[in-house]
Amino acid sequence: MLRVSKLTDYATVIMTVLADAADVLSAQDVAARARLELPTVSKLLKQLAHAGLVAEMTQHAPLLLLDEVVAHLDPGRRAALYDALTALDAQVWMTGADPAPFAAVASRAQIFDVSPGRVAPAQ
Numbered sequence: 001m002l003r004v005s006k007l008t009d010y011a012t013v014i015m016t017v018l019a020d021a022a023d024v025l026s027a028q029d030v031a032a033r034a035r036l037e038l039p040t041v042s043k044l045l046k047q048l049a050h051a052g053l054v055a056e057m058t059q060h061a062p063l064l065l066l067d068e069v070v071a072h073l074d075p076g077r078r079a080a081l082y083d084a085l086t087a088l089d090a091q092v093w094m095t096g097a098d099p100a101p102f103a104a105v106a107s108r109a110q111i112f113d114v115s116p117g118r119v120a121p122a123q
Helices: 007-020 027-034 038-058 075-087 100-108
Strands: 063-067 091-095 112-115 118-121
Touching: 007 027, 007 038, 007 063, 007 075, 027 038, 075 100
Parallel strands: 063 091
Antiparallel strands: 112 118
16 A cells, blocks of 8 residues: 655645546545545645646746655556646656656656766666
């Protein structure tokens, strides 16, 4: 079982639920599908909506930092998350110790290798 404990991780779960949905969902629907508390879901949906509004008004895409976000997602959920992140039209930085989960997004992303004192495009 995956235990989610950070708001960023909750937001990731919420975005995968939204990406999987065929119709518009209420906050209650998202909370039920994500198995999260409604106040947490409402708070995060407001923050995601605010980021979208800021991007629309300023013409500057928000920056989203996600640490080890795909490590425990199955390939289907990973693909849904990548689609949801692409739809945000934001600059997204994801980190991960294992490069394999990022292979599916390599065609639409820049991937870098990071080591002490060095950042270089992945080979």
